[in-house]
Amino acid sequence: MGKVVLKLEDDISTDVIYPGRYMATVLPSETPRFAFADMTDFNGALTAGRVPPGSMIVAGKNFGCGSSREQAVSALKGHELTIVAHSFARIFLQNAINLGLRIVTAPGIEAAGGDEMSVRGETVVNETSGASYPVVKLPQARQAIIDAGGLIPFTRKRLLQKKSGDSHN
Amino acid sequence: MGMTVVEKILARASGRAGVRAGDVVEPAVDLAMSHENAALVINQFLEIYGGTALEPLVWDPSRVAIIFDHRVPAESAKTASNHKRVREFVAKHAISKFHDIRGDTGGICHQVLPESGYVRPGSVVVGTDSHTTSHGALGAFAFGIGATEMASVWALGAALNVEVPGTIRVEVTGDFPPFVGPKDLILHLIGRISAQGANFKVIEFHGKTIDTMSTSGRLVLCNMAVEAGATSGIVPADGETARYLREEAGVEGPQPATAADPDASYEQIVSIDVSSLVPQVACPHTVDNVKPVTEVAGTKVDQVVIGSCTNGRLDDLEVAAGILRGRKVARGTRMLIFPASGKIYAQALRKGLIADFMAAGAVVMNPGCGPCLGVHEGALGDNETALSTTNRNFKGRMGNSSASVYLCSPAVAAASALDGVITDPRKGRD
Numbered sequence: 001m002g003k004v005v006l007k008l009e010d011d012i013s014t015d016v017i018y019p020g021r022y023m024a025t026v027l028p029s030e031t032p033r034f035a036f037a038d039m040t041d042f043n044g045a046l047t048a049g050r051v052p053p054g055s056m057i058v059a060g061k062n063f064g065c066g067s068s069r070e071q072a073v074s075a076l077k078g079h080e081l082t083i084v085a086h087s088f089a090r091i092f093l094q095n096a097i098n099l100g101l102r103i104v105t106a107p108g109i110e111a112a113g114g115d116e117m118s119v120r121g122e123t124v125v126n127e128t129s130g131a132s133y134p135v136v137k138l139p140q141a142r143q144a145i146i147d148a149g150g151l152i153p154f155t156r157k158r159l160l161q162k163k164s165g166d167s168h169n
Numbered sequence: 170m171g172m173t174v175v176e177k178i179l180a181r182a183s184g185r186a187g188v189r190a191g192d193v194v195e196p197a198v199d200l201a202m203s204h205e206n207a208a209l210v211i212n213q214f215l216e217i218y219g220g221t222a223l224e225p226l227v228w229d230p231s232r233v234a235i236i237f238d239h240r241v242p243a244e245s246a247k248t249a250s251n252h253k254r255v256r257e258f259v260a261k262h263a264i265s266k267f268h269d270i271r272g273d274t275g276g277i278c279h280q281v282l283p284e285s286g287y288v289r290p291g292s293v294v295v296g297t298d299s300h301t302t303s304h305g306a307l308g309a310f311a312f313g314i315g316a317t318e319m320a321s322v323w324a325l326g327a328a329l330n331v332e333v334p335g336t337i338r339v340e341v342t343g344d345f346p347p348f349v350g351p352k353d354l355i356l357h358l359i360g361r362i363s364a365q366g367a368n369f370k371v372i373e374f375h376g377k378t379i380d381t382m383s384t385s386g387r388l389v390l391c392n393m394a395v396e397a398g399a400t401s402g403i404v405p406a407d408g409e410t411a412r413y414l415r416e417e418a419g420v421e422g423p424q425p426a427t428a429a430d431p432d433a434s435y436e437q438i439v440s441i442d443v444s445s446l447v448p449q450v451a452c453p454h455t456v457d458n459v460k461p462v463t464e465v466a467g468t469k470v471d472q473v474v475i476g477s478c479t480n481g482r483l484d485d486l487e488v489a490a491g492i493l494r495g496r497k498v499a500r501g502t503r504m505l506i507f508p509a510s511g512k513i514y515a516q517a518l519r520k521g522l523i524a525d526f527m528a529a530g531a532v533v534m535n536p537g538c539g540p541c542l543g544v545h546e547g548a549l550g551d552n553e554t555a556l557s558t559t560n561r562n563f564k565g566r567m568g569n570s571s572a573s574v575y576l577c578s579p580a581v582a583a584a585s586a587l588d589g590v591i592t593d594p595r596k597g598r599d
Contacts, residue, residue: 010365011364011365011455011563013561013563013564013566015542015543015561015563015564015565015566016563016564016565019543019565019568019570020542020543020544020566020568021543021544021568023205023206023239023542023544024205024240024245024247024248024251024544025247026208026209026212026251026316027209027212038564038565038570061365062364062365062368062398065364065365065398066299066561066563067298067299067542067561068297068298068299068313068314068315069206069315070206070209070315070316070317071209073315087365087368089365089368089398090368090369090398090400091299091313091314091315094314094315094318095315095317095318098315098317098318099315099317139193139332140193141193141330141332142330144330145329145330150317151317151318151321151329152213152216152217152317152320152321154321154329155217155320155321155324155325155329156217156218156219156220156221158325158329159217159218159221159223159324159325160221160223162325163223
């Protein structure tokens with residue numbers, strides 16, 4: 001269960017999530033302090049540690065559109081946020097899966113700031129309003145990366161398989 | 170059932186006789202491009218190899234391209250140190266397609282790649298930049314990925330778990346009226362299908378207007394396909410592609426042409442006649458908030474920008490110079506011009522365009538991404554308005570979240586710089 005700490009509209013770009021002027025900061029250990037940097041109140045709450053891990057952001061369609069910058073994902077993951085959106089832009093979705101940011105696609109989701117929500121299997125439940133919303137499953141191909149714990153362990157495993165295959169030839 | 174161009178490319182690259190939208194494939198990568206964010210790719214790449222006892226070597230250094238363009242020359246010690254780290258990696262791994270901060274071979278990645286002959290028809294191109302879609306202009310399947318995914322490509326030479334995208338076919342007919350061109354066409358298309366209208370899909374461009382369009386114009390279309398959410402844009406390679414590669418990129422020999430099958434399956438077909446198109450402007454703060462210039466004419470602009478991976482090419486600069494020549498940028502309006510590459514800068518210099526710009530009062534900057542994403546030069550002040558030939562107008566895009574950004578063609582940008590307000594370039598001038 002997590003509390004909705006931020007409610008956003010459609011087409012939230014990676015420029016809003018992680019402004020371009022902080023792009024010289026690349027390491028996942030350093031990016032979280034610039035999450036939503038131009039939304040000074042929310043950024044202040046995040047960086048002051050006032051947003052507990054597991055808190056949720058609820059957004060409209062096409063969350064994460066625009067730049068491919070991976071900082072937009074690592075910055076949110078650093079605060080252990082869950083993003084529930086009507087839909088996600090492709091590169092953001094893929095980056096989230098690769099890095100293990102928790103994202104949920106729920107096309108009909110309705111929630112207000114402060115609502116408590118939980119994700120139960122293929123349903124998101126707004127515990128405050130009592131409504132539940134179906135979750136769109138990720139394609140199986142992407143699920144394999146999540147199951148492996150992200151793209152780095154997934155690729156590492158493939159690399160080792162490839163090398164051992166090479167040495168047997 | 171036949172295949173679309175991208176289905177054919179992905180079938181070839183994954184060693185299969187045929188693929189369909191929705192199949193999951195692992196295409197071999199022909200070209201893997203990064204810019205400054207190679208610093209993060211290196212970090213993730215080394216992490217993949219952590220604890221494996223394998224030596225971290227990129228799968229094929231000749232297929233890796235790194236182009237510095239986002240912050241050139243470095244604006245801070247932090248960026249300079251990232252640049253330095255990437256240079257050391259490039260040297261150690263013998264990466265040959267490396268374009269450092271130079272006046273001759275440097276520039277914006279999405280111009281340097283095609284003009285250097287790195288992009289070939291039918292190839293698979295990935296880049297850690299969302300505008301990697303640009304390279305579909307040469308008949309390649311080119312798409313943006315994140316840094317960790319690029320690290321995986323560097324290790325394995327393939328893109329893992331790629332879902333074959335469905336395709337939207339866009340049929341374009343008619344001749345462009347004066348002062349209307351490819352930028353107006355793509356803005357119109359994005360306005361029509363929305364910023365999410367092509368999410369997870371490819372936009373395949375066809376029609377007489379595309380057949381007669383230069384590669385430079387096709388780059389504009391494919392560049393901004395991502396602003397409709399597309400995985401990629403593509404123009405099937407043809408005689409113009411071969412001409413561009415031969416004459417402008419120095420690539421000799423015949424080029425493979427991959428055409429869509431006549432019975433290929435499309436998810437949607439969009440037809441556009443450009444003969445009645447008027448100049449288009451994307452208004453704050455989304456790229457699909459597109460209006461005819463006539464509806465926003467008169468809006469005061471503090472800064473006009475011409476350049477970027479979208480519209481910083483020689484033909485763009487020629488259009489702008491034609492409007493600016495012998496005239497003055499309005500007092501109270503700043504005009505910045507960023508040629509897309511050193512090569513284009515030199516061509517513009519020889520043609521006298523740079524002199525035209527300077528005489529008009531514009532500031533000509535070195536090639537780079539600069540003001541487009543607010544990382545370097547040309548930041549906006551509080552509540553200011555910019556009119557730009559770049560590709561995004563999201564809140565905060567140009568470095569200030571209280572500023573507004575309008576997007577347009579080079580013709581609209583140049584005409585507006587003269588009047589200090591958004592101006593229809595079709596209006597007569599003395």
